[in-house]
Amino acid sequence: MTQIAVLGYGTVGSGVVEVLKTNHESISKKAGQEINIKYVLDLRDFPEDPIQEKIVHDYNIILNDPEVKVVVEVMGGVEPAYTFSKQALLAGKSVCTSNKELVARHGTELLKLAKERNLNYLFEASCGGGIPIIRPLNSSLTADEIDEITGILNGTTNYILTKMIQEGSDFDDVLKQAQALGYAERNPEADVEGYDACRKIAILSSLAFDKQVDYQDIYTEGITKITTADIRYAKALGMTIKLLAYSRKLEGHYFAMVAPFLLGPNDPLYSVNGVFNAIFVHGNVLGDAMFYGSGAGKFPTASAVVADVVDEVMHQGETIPVYWGEEKLTLDDLNDSRRRFLVRVKGDAASDLAAVEAVFGHVDPVSVPELTGEFAFVTGVISEAEYKEKAEKLGTVISRIRVRHLHA
Amino acid sequence: MTQIAVLGYGTVGSGVVEVLKTNHESISKKAGQEINIKYVLDLRDFPEDPIQEKIVHDYNIILNDPEVKVVVEVMGGVEPAYTFSKQALLAGKSVCTSNKELVARHGTELLKLAKERNLNYLFEASCGGGIPIIRPLNSSLTADEIDEITGILNGTTNYILTKMIQEGSDFDDVLKQAQALGYAERNPEADVEGYDACRKIAILSSLAFDKQVDYQDIYTEGITKITTADIRYAKALGMTIKLLAYSRKLEGHYFAMVAPFLLGPNDPLYSVNGVFNAIFVHGNVLGDAMFYGSGAGKFPTASAVVADVVDEVMHQGETIPVYWGEEKLTLDDLNDSRRRFLVRVKGDAASDLAAVEAVFGHVDPVSVPELTGEFAFVTGVISEAEYKEKAEKLGTVISRIRVRHLHA
Structure with a gap:
């Protein structure tokens, strides 16, 4: 005993x-x-x-x-x-x-x-x-070099976003509902600002890359600025919005981020709804895998x-191997990370598309009947730095949401 | 070394x-x-x-x-x-x-x-x-008593069903495509008749229940009888059809089966498409979990x-624990297992619903414009034996597909 x-x-x-x-x-x-x-x-x-x-x-x-x-x-x-x-x-x-x-x-x-x-x-x-994820990373995926972990790691924010999408409700209203149901804390900052997800992706990244990843180094953006207008555009594109925490190794460079992302229906994370969590892992030989379940409770x-x-x-008297190296992992500057962006701009697709294309190149405008005086488009694959530069140059950007990039 | x-x-x-x-x-x-x-x-x-x-x-x-x-x-x-x-x-x-x-x-x-x-x-x-599933069953879910495993365990049949649903194509046509692409064998029997999935669920059940489950004891039905008409009804109900291999412990009784099932959009297995596999596990304390990834290749x-x-x-010189008891597990008679069924019947909803309801009780008829001279309905939760008895009594049944029952 x-x-x-x-x-x-x-x-x-x-x-x-x-x-x-x-x-x-x-x-x-x-x-x-x-x-x-x-x-x-x-x-x-x-x-x-x-x-x-x-x-x-x-x-x-x-x-x-x-x-x-x-x-x-x-x-x-x-x-x-x-x-x-x-x-x-x-x-x-x-x-x-x-x-x-x-x-x-x-x-x-x-x-x-x-x-x-x-x-x-x-x-x-x-x-x-x-969800069994730490143990599989340590003892199941030993044949692989993991090059990506992307998780829906916070049940509160996933519940809020799911409700906003399914019911078209405002963030504030859904947050109040979630608090009443006990799915959100009275002080929801750690969840809605992404801090909780940030700590979790720091832990998972330390294991995936066998180095110490400091959570303070991870760029973190919450869901408080997501509006019903953003959601209308997501729906018009047949996509959804999720708070993702990800880290990625790409040609010797490491990136990590917590932010709301647009996801398409072919993404295994697309249909992870409500308070459920899921962790997508890509291994260099395994390919895609995903672990899904109750993230809290x-x-x-x-x-x-x-x-x-x-x-x-x-295992008394014996240390079970945990691959979490002591060496600190230096994350690359996020400005170098590349992806598509959904950009909402002031104006009218008919008259203002040319100005957009002069900066962003050819894009397909997306309009939503309920939203006048603005339209949106999805950029090509560009770096965060390029996006910032172009957005500034254009001068009419209302907001932007990143688009998750799937492995080929 | x-x-x-x-x-x-x-x-x-x-x-x-x-x-x-x-x-x-x-x-x-x-x-x-x-x-x-x-x-x-x-x-x-x-x-x-x-x-x-x-x-x-x-x-x-x-x-x-x-x-x-x-x-x-x-x-x-x-x-x-x-x-x-x-x-x-x-x-x-x-x-x-x-x-x-x-x-x-x-x-x-x-x-x-x-x-x-x-x-x-x-x-x-x-x-x-x-997909890491054997090792998680053995070493991650040790706090749980597992009461259900349901898997999409065969990539070939999942590819075929996904294509049939997405493109409305016939089984035979999609099978030929799948063979041309190398997703199906020239002799596809082991896949399309469910034999491959049957062996896999026997293995997973032996681990989940810590007893020896004989694959010969598992009732196995393939996908060869699924038609485009079945798929039209599934779509009319907002559901999809998957070949599921499942085993379940219910109040001391054990059931196992491989068969096509209807699944709704709230089911985590609903969006597992193409050649991907997924294994849903329910533990008595964990609740729902799912493991997703490439099932072959x-x-x-x-x-x-x-x-x-x-x-x-x-672990040389030391046996890693595997919970697969030598005692044979006696599966219960499938006739006692209970669920809903989608039933297609000859006739017309307007004139023949009364005859159906006289046997099956109140049901909501489902009609599909392209299919005349028949309609369908979903039964209440009844046993396989009751279903057979009622279907025989009614005498107008064209086909039936089981509906997957989600945990409350």
Whole structure:
């Protein structure tokens, strides 16, 4: 039997406790032994809950108990989660976590610490909730050099965009709905500004490219500026709009970005709707693959955390390989990254197309009956720098949305 | 350095050789050592190909060479692949394979043999080509009890159905096109009759339920009877038709089947088109997940095979857990499985609906302008037995297609 401790009895923590109970038999079989929760650390008491007998308020009780081999950190936030995780590893305990903020910020250090001590630091639940993606990257795609990861990594923004597209509603209205339903936080900034997706793509990129990708280096643009007018154009083009987090290796150059993108119906990410997440991976021999599922929620997230617990229980005294090099990856200047853009401009297609084509070359104008005094077009494949230069030169641009480029 | 041997220099075998060469550096890093192909077994010679120096025609050379630690069986077919795999394991060599026929037929025995000798028998490429699905089932979804696997597991039939739906073409015409493009074999029976998908779902079910599922026990219906008329009704309902291979655990009962199904747009499998494959998995805590990618092809398949090679090189002397119990799983009588059916009947909705409703209860008739003298309807949720009884009683049924039931 292996004793474990859970740090935090919130949504995920209580989910972990419940999953270990519900599937006790099958989990014990797979782990090769019983797994017992000895302690649950929380500031609060839960007098009505049988968990109360395991509740401790002092982390030292867990740290100083040599029976505890695995610490499940599901507190969220950087501190005290970071200090607690480090202390656990220094005390010879493996750690698993759902904490993307902490992994994005201190993953390199905590992985190193674990490896030096023949321990494990696992974080399957930090990206894509219940979707198995970290483990497949580490242990399934070993024959491949991964050259692209593109994810719909935030359920809140995907829910909002899906509703905006399906119902033609405004961002603000849908956000309020999402908050009422519990799909968005009262302070939605981390989601709608793309910060959450940014941390997740930093983690996935570190694994894909076996280097340390700093989330602060990733250009991040949220969905707050997407309007119903943008959506009308997307529909006119038979496309949809998704908040994508991507990183890409191209001829030795690395690019990463979080931003809203237009996607066509042939894109596997096109039909990932509502609160679902999906991660598209392109390997140099595998080609396209996609992993789809619930990106958040108590039980999907707990499923991923408990899978890490099982792995850590099975691999005591042995570090499971994680390919996340210590060397920092220098991302290339985004100005050099190339794609098409949907550009909305003031004017009228009949009279103002010539001015547009004088700058952007031949384009097909797109008009939407409801939107007068403007039209739109999709550019050829140009760099971000070229786009900026041309947009400035034209002087009539209302907005632009990037178009996702599919592998040939 | 670990020496390996490849059995069969056909499409997959030459792909394996090429992948090990192309990604030599990253693969060596992940395996923790160099991997060298010492022999390639083939009946033929390849005088123009540098592989010639490794070609052997006598399997005993490989068997008797103690340096060879991993045998890659990519010959296809049951014999001599079965005998060769068994001999390799008996000689202390791990085996990996892309051979679904062999795994479906003798997986239980070969896995047992490997385990008894601290060896590995891995088969990631046998289902879903390059899609990581076997390894996630074994090592990612360990917290879950899996209660459903539903796959689009055959690229040929998915290509044919996609073309029939997108272009309104006949089965025979699209099959000829697919054969011309190399997407279908000259003898397409194994694909279009569902036998290939049947073997794959038997393998996946054995892993999901940790028991031995015999592919002969799985009811299998191909796509040869799907007509353009069926497709017109599917479109009228806003649905599509896919060849699904599924298995399901429901209140202690197990059902499995391969058959064409109607799917709605909210189904994650709805937009899996062309030669792509996808595997939908439902776990009791995870909820819905889906794995998508190239289900066949030289390089995607080789990617999966080489991932197995890496695992076997890394785990010499240690069996990686595979949950495929020796106990035979008894599937329940399909007559008890319940779902909706799309039923096409002779007659006219205006005058013959009453007769239908007398047998099937209230239904909404569906008519398609191009199809006169018939109409269709979707039944309530009834068992296969009830459907048969009612269809016989009505006496005017032209055909029926099952409707996929989504988890609530």
